[in-house]
Amino acid sequence: MKFSFDDEQLALRDATRDLLTRACTPAQVRAAWTNETGRVPGLWDHLVDMGVVGMLAPEAAGGLGLTFVDLVLVLEETGRHAVPEPVVETAAWGVPLLGRTDLTVAAGEHWVPWADSADVIFTAAGRFEHADVVLVPRPSVDGARRLFEVHGTPAAVDVADGRAAYNRGVCGIAAQQCGLADRMLEMTADYVRERRQFGVAVGSFQAVKHHLANARIALEFARPLVYRAAASIAAGEADAGVNVSMAKLKADAASSQSARAALQCHGAIGYTTEYDLHLYLKRSWALGRSWGDRTFHLGRVARAIL
Numbered sequence: 001m002k003f004s005f006d007d008e009q010l011a012l013r014d015a016t017r018d019l020l021t022r023a024c025t026p027a028q029v030r031a032a033w034t035n036e037t038g039r040v041p042g043l044w045d046h047l048v049d050m051g052v053v054g055m056l057a058p059e060a061a062g063g064l065g066l067t068f069v070d071l072v073l074v075l076e077e078t079g080r081h082a083v084p085e086p087v088v089e090t091a092a093w094g095v096p097l098l099g100r101t102d103l104t105v106a107a108g109e110h111w112v113p114w115a116d117s118a119d120v121i122f123t124a125a126g127r128f129e130h131a132d133v134v135l136v137p138r139p140s141v142d143g144a145r146r147l148f149e150v151h152g153t154p155a156a157v158d159v160a161d162g163r164a165a166y167n168r169g170v171c172g173i174a175a176q177q178c179g180l181a182d183r184m185l186e187m188t189a190d191y192v193r194e195r196r197q198f199g200v201a202v203g204s205f206q207a208v209k210h211h212l213a214n215a216r217i218a219l220e221f222a223r224p225l226v227y228r229a230a231a232s233i234a235a236g237e238a239d240a241g242v243n244v245s246m247a248k249l250k251a252d253a254a255s256s257q258s259a260r261a262a263l264q265c266h267g268a269i270g271y272t273t274e275y276d277l278h279l280y281l282k283r284s285w286a287l288g289r290s291w292g293d294r295t296f297h298l299g300r301v302a303r304a305i306l
Contacts, residue, residue, distance in 0.1 A: 009073060010073070012070065013073035013076070016074045019046060020077060020078070023043050024043055024081045026279060028043075029083075030276070032144040038084060038143070038145070039117065052091060057095050057099070068234040069231055071230070072175045075088060075091070076176065076179040076182075076226075078176060079178065079283075080183045081183070082283045085114070086104060086106050086107075086113065086118060089107040089114070089122075089169065090105040092169055092171070093168055104119050105118055106121045108291075109123065109124045111148065112147065112149075113146060113147055118130060122165075125154040133152035136149040136151065137149075141285055143282075144283070145286050170245070170292060171226065171233060171247060174225075174229065174244070174248045177288070178219060178222055178223050181218075181255040181257075181258035181284070182258075184258045184280050185215055185261070185262070187262065191266055192208055211261040215257045218253060218257045221254070226251055242304040245300040248292065259280075262277055
């Protein structure tokens with residue numbers, strides 16, 4: 001059995017990275033913290049045109065007819081760039097559930113990011129149409145992931161369909177956490193190569209090397225679980241939910257460890273809002289407390305093995 005991605009999947013990941021490097025720079029993410037929409041102007045249209053949003057839809061419905069294994073690397077890239085768009089909510093959760101590629105979807109258990117600019121909103125209560133809800137802004141640690149409390153009369157969602165959508169969403173968030181961890185480690189490695197103390201690069205200190213090596217190990221152990229979860233979703237396996245929870249647990253832990261290492265190795269500058277690191281730190285913290293916390297996913301795994 002082959003356990004690696006093929007050339008087309010890697011090429012799609014690379015194309016996504018190229019697009020986001022140009023169209024979702026740290027400066028643009030920073031601007032999303034204070035602009036009217038909390039999003040990057042024009043970026044959603046680029047993602048739609050590239051086919052990212054409709055990857056899981058059949059070609060007859062205007063999609064690419066691909067699987068979650070194809071999508072997972074793309075979602076990892078959206079995490080790596082802290083994309084302030086409802087990509088997971090639409091591409092992973094909404095498109096397969098609704099069978100449409102022309103609707104923007106926002107989803108969350110109670111407080112929903114990007115609910116103000118979505119066509120359809122899902123919460124634990126059910127499905128809402130944007131025109132029929134009252135949205136109450138709520139505070140968010142990540143200014144480019146604005147949260148809203150949703151009030152209205154929900155329509156019921158089929159239990160099996162909702163569970164499958166939830167698993168896709170959680171796996172997508174886990175992939176984004178891996179991307180965030182990778183980005184924070186890359187930024188930190190670049191910084192400690194340049195920052196000098198006592199006449200030498202900070203990165204030459206053994207303690208700094210240990211912090212970054214341990215975080216990198218955590219990331220490399222998390223990624224295979226995320227990819228396995230994606231494969232189990234694509235195959236329609238009965239235990240996909242357990243695999244997804246294991247992936248979320250490990251990806252959250254890897255991202256958290258990378259964030260701590262990044263803060264410690266950057267020193268005081270890492271705590272400033274003027275430095276770009278905080279854009280990725282705060283997205284990591286927000287995602288770690290979204291779509292089920294550690295207790296929920298540990299319980300899900302425990303019930304499957306005990």
